[in-house]
Amino acid sequence: MTAPFPTATITGYPRIGARREQKKALESFWAGRIGAEDFARSVHTLRIGTYHRLAQLGLREDYAIPASYSHYDHVLDTALTVGLIPSVTTGTDFDLDEYFALARGTAQRSPLEMTKWFDTNYHYLVPELSDDTRFTARPQHLLSLVSEAKTAGHLVRPVLVGPLTLLALTKPAPGTPTRPLDRLAELTDVYLDIIGVLAAAGVEWVQFDEPALVADIAGTSDHELAEAAHRTYSTLASARTRPQLFVATPYGSLREGLDELAGSGIDALGVDLAAATRASDPEYANRLAAAVPQQVRLVAGVVEGRNIWADDLRTSLEVLQGLERESLSVSTSTSLLHVPYTVEQESSLPVDVASWLSFAEEKVTEVEALATAVTAGPDARVEAFNRADRARRTRAESVRVHSPEVRKRTAATAGQDGFRTDFAQRRQAQDALVIPALPTTTIGSFPQTAEVRRARADHRAGRLDDDTYAQTMRTEIDRVIELQEDLGLDLIVHGEPERNDMDQYFAENLDGFATTEHGWVQSYGSRCTRPPILFGDVSRPNPITVGWSAYTAQQTQKTVKGMLTGPVTILAWSFVRDDLPLRESADQIALALADEVADLEAAGIDVIQVDEPALRELLPLRESDRAEYLDWSVRSFRLVNAQVSPRTQIHTHLCYSEFGEIIDAINALDADVTSIEAARSRMGVLDDIADFGFERGIGPGVYDIHSPRVPTVPELVELIEAALKHVAPHQLWINPDCGLKTRSYAEVRASLANLVAARNQVVAAGIPSGARSETPAAAVGVSV
CATH class of the missing domain: 3.20.20.210 (TIM Barrel)
Structure with missing residues (x-):
């Protein structure tokens, strides 16, 4: 019997450490103050500590925790895992010298180009694809993450950037006329190899992040992306031996590709249903209710993963109930990579402002409270719902928030375009x-x-x-x-x-x-x-x-x-x-x-x-x-x-x-x-x-x-x-x-x-x- 998808989950988590332990380990390794073994021990401790803490916060079901850690960048990790960037794997991890040379450069070589990850302030490393590139499955790093977590008592969900997003973010190498997306079929075969290895290792759920499906990609139409998504995930879903497939689509709403992805044979679909997305696409929840088959687990990201305001739990619960599904889980709209660890560490924030906030840990508890409330009602998590009510009320009433003088001055500029003089x-x-x-x-x-x-x-x-x-x-x-x-x-x-x-x-x-x-x-x-x-x-x-x-x-x-x-x-x-x-x-x-x-x-x-x-x-x-x-x-x-x-x-x-x-x-x-x-x-x-x-x-x-x-x-x-x-x-x-x-x-x-x-x-x-x-x-x- 396969493991069910957890009722409460997140799609990613901060990886720097609550006290920036990863940053300190990285910079010590780069400076030569510690060696590879000490670095490995440090980040191992950080990962296991993260899993333990997430379980304490309520993510106790199998596969509720994503293995979203990266030494530097998750796009680089996936590119190495699929051979988009040739690499040599040392034991169960990437070769660290080669890995950081790609990320940071050396005296002899330039690093990979770096740019912003969708509309966030996170930077990713941009892979290059040449006609000579031959994709190759190198899943050792994923397997090591799964193994160390299992040893510590946690069944975690491996995470990869999905094949469509990976190629959409890749640029052709100089002199290469082929569009990266034109090689999607080849890359899909390598993803097949990887999920086969994961299945053989006993992994029952794997996560693919596909934010490209909610964006307009230059040179590629929505229709082309939608068809490509259906082909790719139908191929992966048809594998004889595979884990169950969870596809996450953060940072906005699926449009033309919704039906194609939902009907491709995947087992769970993660969607961004945070308030900002609902405001920009008011019919999204209704389209999801109609388009996603009941056999596909809908993972509703109603808790905002990119901002830090306490969730309006009652409104989120109404959204969840309006989906009218039995196969429903609650999640964050995006990875929590984009927010700090916890408000509990803050001692200098104004007390009233602090009460309006939820960082990563607080958002995990909001997800768990909503997941419980879906089946047992808000009274089952009355303290969490009361906190959310207070945050909403006191923020709306606060004199800190509104300044009549500022509003008046701003209103006076209406219609001005700021033109100076001719250049x-x-x-x-x-x-x-x-x-x-x-x-x-x-x-x-x-x-x-x-x-x-x-x-x-x-x-x-x-x-x-x-x-x-x-x-x-x-x-x-x-x-x-x-x-x-x-x-x-x-x-x-x-x-x-x-x-x-x-x-x-x-x-x-x-x-x-x-x-x-x-x-x-x-x-x-x-x-x-x-x-x-x-x-x-x-x-x-x-x-x-x-x-x-x-x-x-x-x-x-x-x-x-x-x-x-x-x-x-x-x-x-x-x-x-x-x-x-x-x-x-x-x-x-x-x-x-x-x-x-x-x-x-x-x-x-x-x-x-x-x-x-x-x-x-x-x-x-x-x-x-x-x-x-x-x-x-x-x-x-x-x-x-x-x-x-x-x-x-x-x-x-x-x-x-x-x-x-x-x-x-x-x-x-x-x-x-x-x-x-x-x-x-x-x-x-x-x-x-x-x-x-x-x-x-x-x-x-x-x-x-x-x-x-x-x-x-x-x-x-x-x-x-x-x-x-x-x-x-x-x-x-x-x-x-x-x-x-x-x-x-x-x-x-x-x-x-x-x-x-x-x-x-x-x-x-x-x-x-x-x-x-x-x-x-x-x-x-x-x-x-």
């Missing part, structure tokens, strides 16, 4: 900014030393007084200025030593936000962030960055660039309100930042960068929803800068984006300079820029800061020359592809020295016609 006028007004041809700059942050982090922590804890703290930060700024001047960079930044995170720092200084102590969420690898919590209307009580930028300008003769995080990025990297449209929150943040821009101008800062690295990140997965989003996101950016003088040069920065999809919006931002991530893609993004005919300046990143390797001068010269084939010389800026916060000073000094040397070499060799040895910054243009 030609601005270019002429900015002629006073004299900067060399192919000017060099950085994106903003410099390495965060242990001393700087300790000073921030001591100041926050009251162990360091304000004056001593300020002097410590000024000393670090002096160091950064001296380094930039020694290296010969043209546009100077202050290095942002005072900022723990480019998003959190602004949240700490804006009303309407709360921040956490331990609310860490994985961004990629060992990189973790603490997303702020946007709970109320936003305003700026005091200047935030002005003092640091003004101090920097006093210490150098070079032009200084002020640094702000833009409104869309602050939203994208925060847990946002679910009681107010995003566009209204964006306008509130934009107007608060506009006050900061005005104060920077008044302090004599002539260049201001308003970063929007997450502009593409929030782009809706469905094309039909994108125009509205791009309209309000572009408008909010322009509101930040609407009142600045034509003489003030506005920069922005974008990263990890499929820029061709939003090139019109990038142009509409109307920044004077825009920098973009381009190093890992080998300047591939510039085809889109050139085809569009972008007229302002552009700074395609030539130094990949997400890898510890130092790029050589010849490599950088090659990238600059590649950029010059697409961009007029008077437009081109030379910069890294992102901030330098996560790198060491040794790496940064060497890399930036090579960057400046490469620029100088290109200039000495003779820039193509159109550039001159010294060009006004406005003519140099926008660094996109």
Whole structure:
């Protein structure tokens, strides 16, 4: 007899550890402080501890817990498991040296390209597929996860990125004309091999994640994806020996592919039925009730997996009951990878705000409460339902949430588009900014030393007084200025030593936000962030960055660039309100930042960068929803800068984006300079820029800061020359592809020295016609 699907489950869980144990193990291994055996013991302890804790929280049924752990990235793991990326398996695990070389690069090789996972702030590694690639089943790592869990008393569910999503996220290798999805049949055969091995090992349920089925995939129609899903899962379901198949479809609603997937022979279908999805697709629950056969277990993800508000359990129970199914389980809408571990660790959150929140552990208990209530009624979990009722009521009544003054100011901007002046006028007004041809700059942050982090922590804890703290930060700024001047960079930044995170720092200084102590969420690898919590209307009580930028300008003769995080990025990297449209929150943040821009101008800062690295990140997965989003996101950016003088040069920065999809919006931002991530893609993004005919300046990143390797001068010269084939010389800026916060000073000094040397070499060799040895910054243009 096969195991039934659990009535309460989740589709994934944070893997960094409640105290970032994985991060510490990874970084110790990379630094050589521990060896492979110690690393293996550390992450083994973390995994088993996670399984035990999830069982304590209520996931006690067999296969209720997914084995969703990864050393670095789940897309990389699946790509290695199916041979999309050739690998050598060492015993029961991946070869760690090869694994981390793919993820991070080495002195001899570049890492895989990295980009955002659907519309989230998680980054995945992008596999490449060539015509020579031969898929091969390598399930040893999956088997080891299953075996260690079983030894510890847990029957866990192996998790793989589904074949359609894996190929949809894969890019063709250079010179490969074949679309990755055209090789789906070959890949499906390898998935057959893998599930056969799992079945032989006694595994009774396996999970395939297929978020591509809820998105519009470029070059592939919904109809094609739907047919491909039916073929693929019919093939897998027809295997003579296999585990039962659970297909999860997070981040939105299935549309054309629903009937095909539900009728393919799979055993369980996971769907995103959180409030946000129900609001965007009100008929989804009804379509599910009609389309999913009773023999298929419907796994209803009614508990939001991406945000941190306590679930409205009574409404969720009504949704579950409305499905009118016996074969029903309760789950989260997505993996809980996107939220922190537990509210219980937070001691500094306002008590009332904390009572409105549910992190990963609290969401597991909500899932269990709903699963019990489906059969036994809400009184069977009366404490959980009462908590949910209180959270909803007190949040709605709180005076913290609503500000009549902010609402009035925001309403007054209705109809404004944020237009400054014509770019030609601005270019002429900015002629006073004299900067060399192919000017060099950085994106903003410099390495965060242990001393700087300790000073921030001591100041926050009251162990360091304000004056001593300020002097410590000024000393670090002096160091950064001296380094930039020694290296010969043209546009100077202050290095942002005072900022723990480019998003959190602004949240700490804006009303309407709360921040956490331990609310860490994985961004990629060992990189973790603490997303702020946007709970109320936003305003700026005091200047935030002005003092640091003004101090920097006093210490150098070079032009200084002020640094702000833009409104869309602050939203994208925060847990946002679910009681107010995003566009209204964006306008509130934009107007608060506009006050900061005005104060920077008044302090004599002539260049201001308003970063929007997450502009593409929030782009809706469905094309039909994108125009509205791009309209309000572009408008909010322009509101930040609407009142600045034509003489003030506005920069922005974008990263990890499929820029061709939003090139019109990038142009509409109307920044004077825009920098973009381009190093890992080998300047591939510039085809889109050139085809569009972008007229302002552009700074395609030539130094990949997400890898510890130092790029050589010849490599950088090659990238600059590649950029010059697409961009007029008077437009081109030379910069890294992102901030330098996560790198060491040794790496940064060497890399930036090579960057400046490469620029100088290109200039000495003779820039193509159109550039001159010294060009006004406005003519140099926008660094996109």
